[in-house]
Each structure stands twice: as structure tokens, then as C-alpha cells.
Amino acid sequence: MAVDISVTVNGKLCTGSVEPRQSLAGFLRDDLDLTGTHIGCEHGVCGSCTVLLDGASIRACLMFAVQANGAEITTVEGLGAPGAMSPLQQAFHRHHALQCGFCTPGMLTTAQAFLDENPAPTADEVREAISGNICRCTGYVPIVAAILDAAGVIAGKPETPPHHHSNAGHQP
Amino acid sequence: MKPRGFDYVAPTTLEGALEALSNGGDDARLLAGGQTLVPIMNFRLATPDLLIDLNGVKEFSGIALQPDGSLLIGAMTRHRMVEQSELVREHMPLLHAAMPLIAHVQIRNRGTIGGSLAHCDPAAEWPALCLALDAEITAVSQAGNRVIPIADFAQGILTTALEPGEILTQVRFPKQKAGRRYAIKEMARRHGDFALAGVACTVDFNEDKSVMASRIVAFGVEDTAVLLNGVSAAIRGRVLTEALLREVGDYAASAVAPRDDFHASEIYRRELVDVMLRRALAQAVAAPDLRRAA
Numbered sequence: 386m387a388v389d390i391s392v393t394v395n396g397k398l399c400t401g402s403v404e405p406r407q408s409l410a411g412f413l414r415d416d417l418d419l420t421g422t423h424i425g426c427e428h429g430v431c432g433s434c435t436v437l438l439d440g441a442s443i444r445a446c447l448m449f450a451v452q453a454n455g456a457e458i459t460t461v462e463g464l465g466a467p468g469a470m471s472p473l474q475q476a477f478h479r480h481h482a483l484q485c486g487f488c489t490p491g492m493l494t495t496a497q498a499f500l501d502e503n504p505a506p507t508a509d510e511v512r513e514a515i516s517g518n519i520c521r522c523t524g525y526v527p528i529v530a531a532i533l534d535a536a537g538v539i540a541g542k543p544e545t546p547p548h549h550h551s552n553a554g555h556q557p
Numbered sequence: 558m559k560p561r562g563f564d565y566v567a568p569t570t571l572e573g574a575l576e577a578l579s580n581g582g583d584d585a586r587l588l589a590g591g592q593t594l595v596p597i598m599n600f601r602l603a604t605p606d607l608l609i610d611l612n613g614v615k616e617f618s619g620i621a622l623q624p625d626g627s628l629l630i631g632a633m634t635r636h637r638m639v640e641q642s643e644l645v646r647e648h649m650p651l652l653h654a655a656m657p658l659i660a661h662v663q664i665r666n667r668g669t670i671g672g673s674l675a676h677c678d679p680a681a682e683w684p685a686l687c688l689a690l691d692a693e694i695t696a697v698s699q700a701g702n703r704v705i706p707i708a709d710f711a712q713g714i715l716t717t718a719l720e721p722g723e724i725l726t727q728v729r730f731p732k733q734k735a736g737r738r739y740a741i742k743e744m745a746r747r748h749g750d751f752a753l754a755g756v757a758c759t760v761d762f763n764e765d766k767s768v769m770a771s772r773i774v775a776f777g778v779e780d781t782a783v784l785l786n787g788v789s790a791a792i793r794g795r796v797l798t799e800a801l802l803r804e805v806g807d808y809a810a811s812a813v814a815p816r817d818d819f820h821a822s823e824i825y826r827r828e829l830v831d832v833m834l835r836r837a838l839a840q841a842v843a844a845p846d847l848r849r850a851a
Contacts, residue, residue, distance in 0.1 A: 406562050428596035
């Protein structure tokens with residue numbers, strides 16, 4: 386039983402014909418070729434599928450595509466583009482806030498929605514904000530640093546340098 | 558995993574939803590926020606033939622202060638809306654304090670009070686909050702409406718008083734006595750996880766700082782949230798000294814009948830009840846009150 390849907394994704398009206406059981410994450414990835422949204426756990430705990438629904442961060446694995454009919458979705462692809470990364474994406478790059486990159490789209494959408502609501506957060510508030518996104522690689526420190534840096538840059542402050550391990554033993 | 562196939566309807570009115578539920582048969586399920594049902598369907602622990610999506614029924618959503626000072630929250634109201642509501646912060650701040658404990662922001666953006674109550678997980682915050690605040694739940698069917706006092710609502714693990722054909726439409730939180738203090742403390746392995754054990758309470762104090770009355774709820778401990786009536790009786794008329802807190806903490810730890818499961822042993826849950834109770838009561842003494850002066 387296919388249902389016709391039309392969803393605005395990253396500003397563009399997209400249509401599709403989906404089974405009700407198709408998740409929003411599956412629709413974005415398989416029907417629209419927007420594979421930035423990742424599927425990690427399919428039960429809402431890992432955060433790698435996080436997208437924005439009418440500006441609010443949600444789990445795309447816990448919503449059916451049919452439910453998104455008429456809605457506005459922003460995926461990681463909508464935050465910026467190669468060569469035109471958003472301040473947040475640039476900060477992630479600067480701070481090495483990704484290694485394998487699997488959690489990264491979910492981190493970016495989550496962080497973007499967070500900064501949209503809370504433009505001048507403390508480090509503790511940032512940690513709280515990303516507590517629903519699991520990262521297996523970075524240990525979170527560079528992710529928090531990147532988000533704080535991005536908040537500053539968006540507010541017009543200079544970039545903060547990335548954290549380095551001690552330079553003891555390395556002559557400049 | 559992917560869920561099994563199902564038929565899907567999205568009514569836009571209460572009547573439409575009741576009609577769909579009535580026609581839907583035994584294997585129809587209501588879809589609220591989906592933050593519990595969809596994982597269960599993705600695990601194929603539930604395989605409904607029909608999903609009745611309530612997200613389009615606008616009349617179910619909203620927060621309203623009534624002339625009598627009670628607060629009405631529609632069943633489809635998202636946790637996030639409660640979290641960010643000035644009305645809630647002002648008039649029912651225990652709810653405001655508790656919302657950040659529910660999972661994570663992405664869950665709270667979709668999850669609903671009605672869905673949480675209808676599911677009635679032993680460790681969920683909403684059933685405990687409703688018990689602490691002596692709330693009433695409205696259920697509607699094609700036969701009419703009824704109001705279910707919270708004391709009668711949770712009937713067992715994941716089991717409520719809701720009958721087939723009924724939809725939970727709203728929750729009413731009665732006006733709380735002036736000066737009433739509140740607290741909620743829970744322990745979870747990671748921030749946002751289900752509580753291994755938690756205590757939510759409201760306490761009324763006399764002028765001399767002795768306890769006038771209290772409602773103390775333990776959640777995550779037994780099959781449903783439970784009122785610790787023995788603790789309330791033990792502290793009535795007494796000042797909450799460290800010694801009294803230790804005494805009631807010990808008492809509560811032995812009085813509860815905790816679940817022993819994969820997440821926490823019975824012994825650990827008893828320990829947690831003791832600690833969470835003492836922390837919650839200490840917090841109720843230290844500060845927040847339920848109604849600020851106008």
C-alpha cells in the first residue's frame with residue numbers, strides 16, 4: 386500500500402511514493418539519495434539519524450516518511466555544501482571533531498538546532514545538548530570545542546584554535 | 558530492524574480517531590510521538606496491522622491554565638513544549654524541573670505526555686509526576702468521556718486503566734497549595750537513560766519547619782510508580798533533620814519491593830531508593846516551591 390507524500394527537504398519540494406513502514410531516514414537515504422543521514426540503531430538512542438523537522442531535532446528512524454508529508458526537513462546536506470560549509474561545519478573541520486564521521490551528521494544537525502536556540506552556550510550546556518548523540522571515536526572533547534567555537538564565530542568573535550596534545554619535545 | 562508492514566490512517570479530529578480505533582480491530586495501535594512505539598515496532602516486538610496517527614489531531618495539543626488554577630495538558634503535547642512553557646514553569650515547576658530528565662532533546666521534540674502515560678513504563682517520569690501531583694486523566698471513547706484519578710490509572714507493569722476503544726485526551730494537574738515544595742531526583746547510568754530509581758515529591762511545611770503533608774513517589778523501582786505512604790506518615794509533624802532522613806531512607810529501602818533485572822539488582826535498587834529519597838527530601842527543604850508569590 387503505497388502512499389504519495391510531498392516533503393520539503395533542504396528547501397526543495399520532494400515527492401515520493403512510500404510504504405507506511407518506510408522510515409523518514411530510509412526515505413531520505415534511499416528515495417532521495419541524501420545519504421548524509423545515517424542509520425545506527427533504529428531505536429532512537431544513537432543519534433546518527435538526527436534531522437531537523439520544522440527546525441526541531443528529531444530521530445528520523447522513529448518517524449515514518451508518511452508522517453513527514455507537508456513538513457520541512459533539514460538534513461546535514463542542507464546545513465552547508467562542499468566549498469561552502471556552514472560556520473559550524475567549518476569549526477568541526479578546524480577542531481578535528483570527527484574521525485570516522487558516522488555520528489557527525491547527527492551531531493551537526495543537533496548542534497545547529499541547539500545554537501539556533503541558544504547562541505551563547507556554556508560548555509556544560511553544549512555537553513547536555515549533544516548527550517543524545519553517541520560518538521565512538523573522538524571522546525567528544527573536540528566536538529564540544531567546535532560547537533563553542535562556532536557559537537563564537539557566529540557571534541562575530543575570532544576562531545579559537547584547536548586543542549593540541551602537549552608540544553613538549555617538539556621544537557617550534 | 559525494519560517494522561512489519563501496516564496500514565496507516567491519519568485522522569484530523571477526535572471523532573475520526575475514535576472511528577478509526579473502533580473500526581480498527583484488535584491489532585490497531587494509536588501512534589502518538591512514536592518514541593516508544595516505533596522502537597518496539599522496529600524490534601518487531603509489536604506488529605500492529607493498522608497505525609492510527611494522532612499527530613494531526615490538533616485539539617489534543619496544548620497547555621492551558623484553568624480559572625480554578627489547575628493546569629490542563631493535552632495528550633499530544635510534546636515533552637519539549639512542557640519543558641519550554643512559561644505557564645508550566647510558573648504554576649507547576651515540578652514538571653519544568655523533571656522534563657530535562659526525560660531522554661534527550663530529540664526524543665522530547667516528538668514524545669508526548671499521553672504516549673508516556675498510555676505506555677506506563679515503570680521508570681518513566683510522567684506517571685510518577687502525575688502521582689506526585691495527584692493528577693486526573695481524561696479518556697474518551699465512542700461511549701463517552703471519563704476521568705480517571707491517577708491512583709486508579711496505573712494497574713501493573715505497562716498496564717493502565719485505559720480500555721480498548723479509549724483515547725487518552727488530556728491530563729489535569731490540580732492547583733497546588735501555596736508554598737508547597739517539590740523535588741525530583743533520579744539515578745540513571747548515563748544522562749538521559751531510563752531511571753534505575755527515582756523519587757519525585759511534594760512537601761508542605763508548617764511555620765516551624767515540621768512537615769505538614771507530603772506526596773512521595775518512587776519510580777523505576779516497582780512495576781509502577783508508587784506512593785511511599787509509610788515515609789509520608791513517618792515524617793508528618795517532624796522536622797527533616799539528617800537523622801530523620803537517614804531513618805526514612807532506611808525504612809523506604811526495606812519497604813519497597815524492587816524489580817531485579819538486567820539494569821539493576823534488587824539490592825542496588827533498595828540502595829538507590831534510600832539515596833534518592835534522602836536527596837529529594839533534602840532538596841524539598843532547601844528550596845523550590847510550587848507556587849511563587851504573584
